[in-house]
Amino acid sequence: MASEFELINFLFEPLSKGLSASEIGIGDDGAVLNVPEDHQLVVVTDTLVSGVHFPESTSSYDVAWKAVAVNLSDLAAMGAAPGFYSLALTIPDSNQSWLTGFAKGLADIGNFYGIPLIGGDTTNGPLTITVTAQGWVPKGKAVTRSGAQVGDVICVTNCIGDGALGLMVALNTLPEMVHKELSSADIQHLLDALNLPKPQLALSEGLREYATSAIDISDGLLADLSHVLEESNKPVSSVEERLVAEVYLENIPLSQAATIYIDKTQDWLAILTGGDDYQLCLTISEANFEQAKSMADKVGVKLTDIGRMASSLEFNGEGTALEQVTNDQVVLLKDGKEVNIEGTKGYMHF
Amino acid sequence: MASEFELINFLFEPLSKGLSASEIGIGDDGAVLNVPEDHQLVVVTDTLVSGVHFPESTSSYDVAWKAVAVNLSDLAAMGAAPGFYSLALTIPDSNQSWLTGFAKGLADIGNFYGIPLIGGDTTNGPLTITVTAQGWVPKGKAVTRSGAQVGDVICVTNCIGDGALGLMVALNTLPEMVHKELSSADIQHLLDALNLPKPQLALSEGLREYATSAIDISDGLLADLSHVLEESNKPVSSVEERLVAEVYLENIPLSQAATIYIDKTQDWLAILTGGDDYQLCLTISEANFEQAKSMADKVGVKLTDIGRMASSLEFNGEGTALEQVTNDQVVLLKDGKEVNIEGTKGYMHF
Numbered sequence: 001m002a003s004e005f006e007l008i009n010f011l012f013e014p015l016s017k018g019l020s021a022s023e024i025g026i027g028d029d030g031a032v033l034n035v036p037e038d039h040q041l042v043v044v045t046d047t048l049v050s051g052v053h054f055p056e057s058t059s060s061y062d063v064a065w066k067a068v069a070v071n072l073s074d075l076a077a078m079g080a081a082p083g084f085y086s087l088a089l090t091i092p093d094s095n096q097s098w099l100t101g102f103a104k105g106l107a108d109i110g111n112f113y114g115i116p117l118i119g120g121d122t123t124n125g126p127l128t129i130t131v132t133a134q135g136w137v138p139k140g141k142a143v144t145r146s147g148a149q150v151g152d153v154i155c156v157t158n159c160i161g162d163g164a165l166g167l168m169v170a171l172n173t174l175p176e177m178v179h180k181e182l183s184s185a186d187i188q189h190l191l192d193a194l195n196l197p198k199p200q201l202a203l204s205e206g207l208r209e210y211a212t213s214a215i216d217i218s219d220g221l222l223a224d225l226s227h228v229l230e231e232s233n234k235p236v237s238s239v240e241e242r243l244v245a246e247v248y249l250e251n252i253p254l255s256q257a258a259t260i261y262i263d264k265t266q267d268w269l270a271i272l273t274g275g276d277d278y279q280l281c282l283t284i285s286e287a288n289f290e291q292a293k294s295m296a297d298k299v300g301v302k303l304t305d306i307g308r309m310a311s312s313l314e315f316n317g318e319g320t321a322l323e324q325v326t327n328d329q330v331v332l333l334k335d336g337k338e339v340n341i342e343g344t345k346g347y348m349h350f
Numbered sequence: 351m352a353s354e355f356e357l358i359n360f361l362f363e364p365l366s367k368g369l370s371a372s373e374i375g376i377g378d379d380g381a382v383l384n385v386p387e388d389h390q391l392v393v394v395t396d397t398l399v400s401g402v403h404f405p406e407s408t409s410s411y412d413v414a415w416k417a418v419a420v421n422l423s424d425l426a427a428m429g430a431a432p433g434f435y436s437l438a439l440t441i442p443d444s445n446q447s448w449l450t451g452f453a454k455g456l457a458d459i460g461n462f463y464g465i466p467l468i469g470g471d472t473t474n475g476p477l478t479i480t481v482t483a484q485g486w487v488p489k490g491k492a493v494t495r496s497g498a499q500v501g502d503v504i505c506v507t508n509c510i511g512d513g514a515l516g517l518m519v520a521l522n523t524l525p526e527m528v529h530k531e532l533s534s535a536d537i538q539h540l541l542d543a544l545n546l547p548k549p550q551l552a553l554s555e556g557l558r559e560y561a562t563s564a565i566d567i568s569d570g571l572l573a574d575l576s577h578v579l580e581e582s583n584k585p586v587s588s589v590e591e592r593l594v595a596e597v598y599l600e601n602i603p604l605s606q607a608a609t610i611y612i613d614k615t616q617d618w619l620a621i622l623t624g625g626d627d628y629q630l631c632l633t634i635s636e637a638n639f640e641q642a643k644s645m646a647d648k649v650g651v652k653l654t655d656i657g658r659m660a661s662s663l664e665f666n667g668e669g670t671a672l673e674q675v676t677n678d679q680v681v682l683l684k685d686g687k688e689v690n691i692e693g694t695k696g697y698m699h700f
Contacts, residue, residue, distance in 0.1 A: 022390075022489075022490065023390075024492065024494065027495075027581065028428070028494050028495050028496075028581070029394060029424040029425075029427040029428050029495070029564075029565060029566050030392045030393055030394035030424050030425060030427075030428045030430065030485075030492075031392065031393045031394075032390050032391070032392055032428065032487065032492040033390060033391040033392075033393065034390055034391075035385045035389065035390060035391055039385065040372075040373075040382050040383060040384055040385060041382070041383045041384075041385055041391065041484070042380045042381065042382055042383075043380055043381045043383065043434075043436055043468060043469065043482075043484065044379060044380035044381075044469070045436040045437075045438050045469060045470050045471050045482065046438075046471050047438040047440060047471045047473045047480070048473075049440055049473050049474070049475035051475075052473060052474055052475055053473070074379040074380050075379075075380060077379040077380075078378070078379050078380045078382065080380065084393075086393055086395040086482055087395075088395050088396075088397040088438070088480040088482075090397060090399055090478055118393060119393065119394070119395060120395050121395050121396050121397045121480070123397045123398075123399050123402060123403070123478075124399070124402055125399035125401075125402055125476065125478060126475060126476045126478075128440055128473075128475060128476075128478050130397070130438040130471070130480040130482075132393075132395065132436055132438075132480075132482035134391070134393065134484075135380075137382065139372075140372065142374065142380075142382040144374065144378050145377075145378050145379070146378075214379075215379060216379050231377065231378070
């Protein structure tokens with residue numbers, strides 16, 4: 001009978017395939033990787049804690065997929081191409097079937113996005129998974145949160161809110177009046193959005209060409225958009241003029257399931273602050289938006305115009321006096337009128 | 351009153367100083383780092399779990415120092431120069447004083463070794479700290495576990511066993527007959543070895559020049575030396591001839607405190623398998639050893655010859671028949687005679 005750690009070695013070592021002969025993956029004090037010329041290194045880290053970031057009932061396959069996916073989503077938001085990742089896995093105890101499922105999840109997402117595992121650390125303790133992923137951008141071409149400009153189109157990839165609704169399905173908190181309207185395909189779509197998010201890496205190159213700023217939507221669209229405002233307003237630091245994000249509620253792209261949810265509940269709060277989207281929120285100059293949209297179409301990503309970056313000096317959303325426009329404000333408009341949904345700022349990271 | 355995460359931002363953001371204007375540290379989806387020419391990237395990851403890898407009573411300053419130090423020790427073992435690190439911090443709850451102490455520990459080790467924090471993730475959950483550190487080696491010059499040769503000197507840096515004895519002090523399990531012989535300076539020395547290990551980065555350059563293999567001693571000398579055998583025996587994969595490590599017990603370098611401990615208890619098991627040393631175990635050809643030793647002296651590191659890499663074909667340790675030499679065997683000799691201490695293999699990582 002193999003020990004837990006022998007089992008982990010056996011299951012994880014094959015995941016480092018894809019490295020060249022001059023590189024070193026799992027099995028030494030550290031991994032040794034080649035560096036592409038004229039590129040910068042991009043490093044991202046995200047931790048998932050059982051019961052906090054995913055329901056305890058989540059399958060080990062899905063936990064593994066998601067732990068890697070949320071990091072690849074960060075790489076995508078920087079306009080980076082994926083390189084490799086390391087894994088810090090803390091497990092309370094383990095059985096072969098849990099670990100086998102976990103390794104299969106790692107293998108599948110690694111193969112799908114072409115990113116090998118290069119090492120890590122396995123420890124005993126409450127289930128916690130930290131992935132650190134590395135990627136590459138051509139020198140000086142990283143897309144940051146800080147480049148949004150007045151007049152830019154605010155846009156998002158694919159649909160918003162499905163991850164948050166997926167969590168309601170998983171936790172059995174989706175209102176019955178919604179649940180009974182959803183097909184089993186809708187339900188599966190929501191669960192997949194929660195458990196098996198697809199990072200938008202296909203867009204990395206287009207991002208570098210067109211986006212003035214980008215962020216990965218993990219905390220909820222409103223919280224993440226306010227991070228963009230925060231960073232984009234920093235260099236200016238003018239108290240008189242600041243960026244304000246106008247978001248048109250009727251433009252928010254919703255899946256069939258989320259459309260039914262909104263029809264029945266009008267609960268935009270869940271859609272816009274629930275998080276777990278792993279879509280991208282971009283700003284693109286109006287002049288470039290149509291071109292960017294057709295480029296995205298070509299790689300199978302739907303890009304939807306959901307608002308504009310306005311200036312606090314010119315902003316005249318009905319019902320909002322200028323003095324009410326505070327720092328880093330996202331203003332929601334419905335048919336041109338400001339609407340208020342009780343907002344939270346979601347999870348905050350440093 | 352600042353929120354926990356605002357406090358973390360406030361405390362951690364200054365730790366990313368040291369990056370150039372073309373680099374990005376904390377505050378975006380990922381960090382963006384410059385890459386030195388003609389180098390390879392080295393990536394290491396280690397997790398510390400409260401109550402598993404350090405006593406729950408450990409100060410937050412010491413936890414922070416150790417979490418970074420154990421990773422820098424891995425970089426040192428690869429012959430790498432430190433680059434930067436990211437931090438995944440899971441905390442159950444927090445108070446300003448705990449976080450302030452933690453940030454101070456990060457700041458001090460960061461300044462000491464010149465390694466900035468480039469980002470991370472803070473989550474709520476049981477106290478767990480994962481650091482992923484990046485470093486650089488000249489192309490093809492990484493020192494691995496796999497290069498040990500028959501005839502090589504086995505040597506270690508500084509003293510062995512102090513971390514394990516420090517843990518006994520911290521847990522109040524150090525035998526009274528030892529404790530009463532130790533000065534308060536001895537006690538502090540042991541606690542510092544446990545809580546504030548000093549990674550041997552000063553030796554990185556010398557390692558690349560002289561060492562045929564290297565490993566960081568975290569699991570205990572015997573376990574880590576057997577990892578070197580395991581990896582160095584792999585390429586040969588001859589069932590007839592394998593490397594055997596002969597270790598001379600009387601050569602193991604001990605601090606004053608550890609000398610007293612051995613005098614009183616003869617408990618070599620604690621010294622050789624307790625782990626938490628964060629010293630390096632190297633193999634160096636006999637021809638190069640004296641030169642390597644004087645190079646180490648110059649950077650303030652004591653290098654001690656503790657044994658030889660022997661061939662299983664020629665091995666004739668008294669009392670050991672050839673057929674008893676199993677794979678990846680470390681043989682302990684005292685005054686030329688084989689001794690047996692009940693060994694464990696320590697913690698195992700993948």
